[in-house]
Amino acid sequence: MKYGYFPGCSLKGTGRAYEESLLPVMQHLGIEMRELDDWSCCGATAYMAVDEGKACALAARNLAIAEQEGHAQLMAPCSACYLVLNKTQHYMAEYGAMKRLVDKALGSVNLRVTRPTPVRHPLDVLLNDVGLEAVKQKVTHPLKGLKVAPYYGCQIVRPYSTFDDQADPQTMDRLLESLGATVVDWPLKTKCCGGSLTGTLPKAGLRLAYILLKEARKRGADVIATVCPLCQFNLDGYHDKIAARWEPVRIPTVYFSQLMGLAFGLPAGRLGLQRGFVPMKPLAAVTAA
């Protein structure tokens, strides 16, 4: 199975651990991911809010490159990229004026979008293309006894819920179960992590992150698993500030791909686990207990 790969800025920066774990895990499953050549910013939510036309043109540039390179499908692991690329495609299909505007912008640099390129999330690919049976077969170190709170965030299920339920998504739950982990029943799967408010309006943003951490602890989770670089950053990066405002809730937040890597027995030191502020307990310590 082959996919074009759009990393976006986070996977090269704050979310480096995501890429560091996702690429070897996918390779281990026999999936080829080819990074787009000369990809650009997806525009994220910020640009969308300022100017939809320019934001779509920026995102569509990456779709045009994917098409030019002959990719049948494009994998976008970052939630913001995943959402913006899908939204751009939706806008171009739905609104003629937007399509013309984007075509004109791309035309000025000799690029074209002629067909929709399905933009896929790794969870979608793992569940629907690879299949949980194939994942299970690769598990050599089951995450037995590890209690995981699956945290999806908002962008991969809203407003487009192409592969999972908007209110009660299940794909990561199923994936974690297939790794042998115990999935904690926690109702905040898609609640806000604080988004960019943690930076711009810490009083509101940090409170949202605190709520998530507190509920995960209350429900007995050892670790929170996430799919989104911003969620991971917000839940992992502000523990001191949260402790100062409310109380310490030091619970680690990792990418689902890091847990997959551990379950597959890939070298723990090469999954980006050292990058977290709140370190995850060594797996052996959990499974032995």
Added chain:
Amino acid sequence: MAKQEQEVRIGFYVCHCGTNIAAMVDCPEVAQFVGTLPGVVLSKDYKYMCSDPGQELIQQDIREHRLNRVVVASCSPLLHEPTFRSATEKGGLNQFYFHMVNIREHDSWVHTDRAEATSKAKALAQAAVHRVAHHKPLETKRVSINPTTLVVGAGIAGIHAAMTIANSGKKVILVEREPTIGGHMAKFDKTFPTLDCAACILTPKMSDVGSHENIQVLSYSEVTKVDGFVGNYTVTVKRKPRYIDEEACIGCQDCIPACVFKQPKFADEFNEGLGKRRPVYIPFPQATPQIVAIDPNTCLNFKKGEDGGRVVSDKCKKTCVEACGDKNAIDFTQVERIEEYEVGSVIVATGFQTFDARRAPAYGYGRFPNVYTSLEIERLVNASGPTGGHVVMRDGKSEPRSVGIIHCVGSRDKKTNVWCSRVCCMYSMKLAHLLKEHTGAEIYNFYIDVRTPGKGYEEFYNKLLDEGVHFIRGRVGEVTDWAMTPDEEGKLVIRVEDTLAGYVRRIPVDMVVLATGLEPQQDAQDVRRMFNMSCGSEGFFLERHPKLAPVNTFNDGIYIAGACQGPKDIPDTVAQAGAAAAEVLALIDKGFVEQEPNTAFILEDECSGCKSCIPLCPYTAILFDEGKGRAYINEALCKGCGTCVGSCPSGSIVQNLFDDEEIFSEIEGVLAYE
């Protein structure tokens, strides 16, 4: 066919239909053009051809200008072909010398370019003018109507329709797939807005139906096949085995407590799974017919062995048979039976199903035990329900002290069903009243809009407000067990944007009721195909006209009533059932229907006797005369499908209204237009 040589004199009329046609088609131009075609004696445009003066115009012109063919370009023949045929006949011509062109549905309504739409109208008119020259005089045939009616579905719609027809002295066959008649209404506790007891008003009607001399109730049965046409349908009914001899069972129910299952053990469908029943059961005390049923999925007598075959468990002591005694009504050997019935008309009253609340996962049905559907609450507050009307939550003992009722679950939502289910606002308020009456709990209604269009409905809403039931305007985001404060611990928290107060609220309650919407039955598409009906995009059966033919379908002799046509409450359902019954009685009283003479016939001299047409006929209307060595068509059975006409190797089968001359000249006409 003899007077073909006579000079053809065509009158052509193009109708403006107000602005329906004239706004997109230049009608005077079409009339002017057609006037130049050979054989056309006069060509006119007129504002409303279907009006009395319009029809009078045709009749007058036939007499004054010795017309012998008439063409009208207007709406769909479905609407006004009978009108113009009749005008043609009144003018003194055979009605089949008329031909109709549809330039409304096929042209003006579907195009946006006036010049092109006008061209299309001309081309279609030219085709009709070419065709009509070859029309021949034909006679309609009369077919008598079988006075027996089939009613499918015995909820309140089917029951009311059956009673109305039966009371006029006509026979009715009432088919119901469940073991008892009564439908959804039998499960309701009270009815809005009068709060009279549903069972008290329904069950007497049920027993009247059961004992009516003109009604044959086929319960636990399903229609599987329908053949024939208006007035003469043959219906195949599957009688599912209930393992009880219906003639022998006297309804004493002695077998039920005698079952080896000392305690009822299996989810009771009638009580929405809230109660338990034994494998031998009667759905509810007033079930009609008063005959028990044995459920083969739970009865030990029907255990499946490892090879899939039937193994009688030795735990079954057949104590039910013993209790039945010399009545001998229990028959474990019963098998499915197939029966055929002859009927003249059909009323389809197959009802609705409620939206599956699991399809709205944000509301937690199936995840949180104390989230209920509205039908479950109907049973819970019902005195003959699983708890005897005592409202307790799923733990079986605690009463709710606060209840949230969420409106529009599955309705008015792009992701599920887009339509308003019409009854949920009212039944939610009814349940709010009943829950408050039973428990004294605080009740919160969460609504998008409160819709109370109906006699006494708004007054009922006001009564609820006076009773102190809370109404919060806002679509609920989620029901969660995520507690943020100590007083939310252990409760279900309803998160909602209160759009009147202007902020997001968290309301902790003990019990949540989901006002699930109404949707078409799971198998509505199968039923639609069986009766050759149409469905709207949402899947409810389509009426012939939304205003003027609300219980008719596009298939003559097939009528619809109740919620299978769209969500509706009991008063509207009963009104529709009565209307459908009246339509059926009108048909029966007339005694006959006129049928299009569009049947096929075989030119005896040209038939080679190859018999290739015989197996192709879907209606087995073609027979073979061994003496003559020729095939012939039974006109009474022919439906005019044309299959044999197209397949005959020697071209010796001809179909009235569609002979080669007519079809080819029509094609020539449309192609000749530049």
